[in-house]
Amino acid sequence: MQSGHRTGQRLRAGLAGLILALAAGSALAESLKVGYLPVTGHAKFFVAKEQGFFKEEGLDVELVEFVNSADGLNAVVANKLDVGAFGTAAPLVHYARGSELKIIGGIMGEDAAIIVKPENAGTIKTVADLRGKKIATIRLATGDAVLRAALKDEKLNWKNDVQIFELKNPPAVLEAVKSGQVDAGVVWGPHDIRAERQGLKVVIRSSDVQPGHPCCRLVVKSDRAAKGDTWDRFLRAILKAEKFAAQNRKETIDSIQKYVKLDRDILEQGYYSPHLDQTSDPNVKGTQKFWTTLVEAEFVDGTRPLEPIFETGPYHRALEKLAKENPKDPYWKEKLQAEKARNVL
The missing domain is CATH 3.40.190.10 (Periplasmic binding protein-like II)
Structure with missing residues (x-):
């Protein structure tokens, strides 16, 4: 009887020690x-x-x-x-x-991409084709910066030769492109995949213009x-x-x-x-x-x-x-x- 009592005490003590150890680990x-x-x-x-x-x-x-x-x-x-x-x-x-x-x-x-409506995919194939176009981007996104640098490489001034609209997030860019409010949009993955499934086209990827960025x-x-x-x-x-x-x-x-x-x-x-x-x-x-x-x-x-x-x-x-x-x-x-x-x- 005493042996069983001692065993129970040991079990309870061991359990208490385990709980304290877990609590200490959590606290640390x-x-x-x-x-x-x-x-x-x-x-x-x-x-x-x-x-x-x-x-x-x-x-x-x-x-x-x-x-x-x-x-x-x-x-x-x-x-x-x-x-x-x-x-x-x-x-x-x-x-x-x-x-x-x-x-x-x-x-x-x-992982960034430029998307357009299908009817514009024939005329917007390169960064140079964006001259005079309205482009939706996401403020301070990497894809936005890659785009502006690529425009300069094509001798296009992003302040004057295109119109850039900075939106809140990729879904807003998708809607702007789909509705025709802009000619092209810059999104990050997996919203490029979402865009394609909604009937839009990926025409340029950021890795095309700045590989490994x-x-x-x-x-x-x-x-x-x-x-x-x-x-x-x-x-x-x-x-x-x-x-x-x-x-x-x-x-x-x-x-x-x-x-x-x-x-x-x-x-x-x-x-x-x-x-x-x-x-x-x-x-x-x-x-x-x-x-x-x-x-x-x-x-x-x-x-x-x-x-x-x-x-x-x-x-x-x-x-x-x-x-x-x-x-x-x-x-x-x-x-x-x-x-x-x-x-x-």
């Missing part, structure tokens, strides 16, 4: 507010959250949705977010205006960049999500579907599109090239040196640690090689 988890756009290109946030990679790294992440990069970047600058991924143009424009920002990684690249950099305020090993752990979770998504299609789409309310087949086609780059590094070279095109297109004032915006240490350490933990995994070796090529000025 670092809270982060992370800003995202409801697009397939931001899937690594959703995968890291739903598959437990943030939790594995001791992070309690709250994902906060925005409809465009301009609003999201404003939230980063105003300290309402710890980190966000909002285009390449938005952080560079804010940086050019004096905001103290750091790029610590990336979520995606490329970055989009959606991971941006933090400068005073938050030196936050112990927080960003190392955050980027480890993002890298784990990148690998998981490459190898687990069904579970990846399950994760995306919780945050992007579109048909499953659209999400799958959008995420696994050949026009979407899913690398997670800062892409220093690509961002520098993008900055140069913005300056040349008179989209930003380029008097401020760009080099201080890059904080490449967290990504390098995160990747190096994953490679050391998995020495036989070729995935991380390939990532290390890519990092050396992309992250130097």
